[in-house]
Amino acid sequence: xxxxxxxxxxxxxxxxxxxxxxxxxxxxxxxxxxxxxxxxxxxxxxxxxxxxxxxxxxxxxxxxxxxxxxxxxxxxxxxxxxxxxxxxxxxxxxxxxxxxxxxxxxxxxxxxxxxxxxxxxxxxxxxxxxxxxxxxxxxxxxxxxxxxxxxxxxxxxxxxxxxxxxxxxxxxxxxxxxxxxxxxxxxxxxxxxxxxxxxxxxxxxxxxxxxxxxxxxxxxxxxxxxxxxxxxxxxxxxxxxxxxxxxxxxxxxxxxxxxxxxxxxxxxxxxxxxxxxxxxxxxxxxxxxxxxxxxxxxxxxxxxxxxxxxxxxxxxxxxxxxxxxxxxxxxxxxxxxxxxxxxxxxxxxxxxxxxxxxxxxxxxxxxxxxxxxxxxxxxxxxxxxxxxxxxxxxxxxxxxxxxxxxxxxxxxxxxxxxxxxxxxxx
Numbered sequence: 001x002x003x004x005x006x007x008x009x010x011x012x013x014x015x016x017x018x019x020x021x022x023x024x025x026x027x028x029x030x031x032x033x034x035x036x037x038x039x040x041x042x043x044x045x046x047x048x049x050x051x052x053x054x055x056x057x058x059x060x061x062x063x064x065x066x067x068x069x070x071x072x073x074x075x076x077x078x079x080x081x082x083x084x085x086x087x088x089x090x091x092x093x094x095x096x097x098x099x100x101x102x103x104x105x106x107x108x109x110x111x112x113x114x115x116x117x118x119x120x121x122x123x124x125x126x127x128x129x130x131x132x133x134x135x136x137x138x139x140x141x142x143x144x145x146x147x148x149x150x151x152x153x154x155x156x157x158x159x160x161x162x163x164x165x166x167x168x169x170x171x172x173x174x175x176x177x178x179x180x181x182x183x184x185x186x187x188x189x190x191x192x193x194x195x196x197x198x199x200x201x202x203x204x205x206x207x208x209x210x211x212x213x214x215x216x217x218x219x220x221x222x223x224x225x226x227x228x229x230x231x232x233x234x235x236x237x238x239x240x241x242x243x244x245x246x247x248x249x250x251x252x253x254x255x256x257x258x259x260x261x262x263x264x265x266x267x268x269x270x271x272x273x274x275x276x277x278x279x280x281x282x283x284x285x286x287x288x289x290x291x292x293x294x295x296x297x298x299x300x301x302x303x304x305x306x307x308x309x310x311x312x313x314x315x316x317x318x319x320x321x322x323x324x325x326x327x328x329x330x331x332x333x334x335x336x337x338x339x340x341x342x343x344x345x346x347x348x349x350x351x352x353x354x355x356x357x358x359x360x361x362x363x364x365x366x367x368x369x370x371x372x373x374x375x376x377x378x379x380x381x382x383x384x385x386x387x388x389x390x391x392x393x394x395x396x397x398x399x400x401x402x403x404x405x406x407x408x409x410x411x412x413x414x415x416x417x418x419x420x421x422x423x424x425x426x
Contacts, residue, residue, distance in 0.1 A: 266279060
């Protein structure tokens with residue numbers, strides 16, 4: 001009689017100690033990020049220069065956008081865990097060093113700009129690497145759950161980080177807030193060092209060649225340069241039947257979503273007389289909807305027809321964006337924002353899970369750097385354009401155009417049959 005071995009079921013991500021270590025490190029880093037940015041804003045404001053404050057807050061986005069693709073190359077060459085550990089260690093040293101400096105002297109615009117530039121450069125290494133870690137610490141069937149847990153951690157970090165940073169600033173000024181942020185970055189290090197990392201699968205060899213997904217290289221070929229790795233990664237994305245369309249969806253949906261829900265919401269609240277409190281309720285509505293989407297993915301672990309559902313949820317969320325500018329009351333606007341957060345948050349989680357599922361692990365750092373570049377490069381670029389457009393045409397038309405751009409992301413995604421039929425692993 002033949003005895004058939006039965007595979008043990010996968011351990012759910014929320015019960016996997018390895019995933020929980022990663023989640024704890026990620027959460028500590030995200031809370032530290034939130035506190036750092038609040039401390040930076042307060043320290044810049046205390047310099048007494050409005051233009052200097054704006055310069056300090058904008059400085060970090062420049063190296064982040066310029067170096068993001070290089071960060072993806074580095075993550076693939078050195079391994080994502082090594083890059084994440086180095087990034088968090090560098091952020092801890094940088095921010096704790098700034099806290100020590102502020103004990104001795106008052107902050108100046110020059111010092112704060114230098115710190116913001118360095119922090120942005122390190123962020124450009126951290127973001128692609130942290131996004132490339134999940135497939136190396138968990139089986140493919142749990143990647144959607146990990147995206148949900150990551151979304152919950154990000155929302156929770158915003159909820160906890162802002163009040164904690166405010167208390168730190170009120171108690172000990174920016175110095176204490178920077179020290180707290182640095183301590184949180186340092187806290188992530190022992191958790192990251194304890195991660196078990198799965199090795200990359202061996203490339204398939206055919207008589208003297210190593211076969212990749214789209215091209216072949218001879219086994220004896222010299223190790224490619226960083227530039228060659230970058231070009232190879234971009235070519236891989238362009239030729240991939242799913243990753244190329246996913247990048248288009250990410251780019252368009254972020255372009256249409258970011259401006260209205262950030263700078264646009266401030267201007268809309270001023271025009272309607274809702275004030276800061278009204279805007280706070282609308283932001284809270286969006287955050288609660290996004291947290292609900294993250295919780296849904298974390299619990300379910302898998303959504304059937306993930307590619308189709310992702311595109312459709314982008315379309316529904318875009319409709320909500322247009323509606324926010326037409327609503328006269330804060331409660332109704334907050335409820336609409338919650339719907340937008342739910343659908344856009346669900347689309348984002350599914351998109352992230354699909355990217356991590358279909359990308360070759362050897363390319364995942366570069367793939368993540370491209371998807372992250374859209375978010376972190378488009379945000380600073382869209383703010384001036386959104387503000388100028390609202391000054392010319394008002395909030396209603398600008399929200400409508402932004403919603404159309406966001407919807408175009410979902411609509412374009414639906415034109416790709418491979419994306420419509422895309423499924424997450426069981």
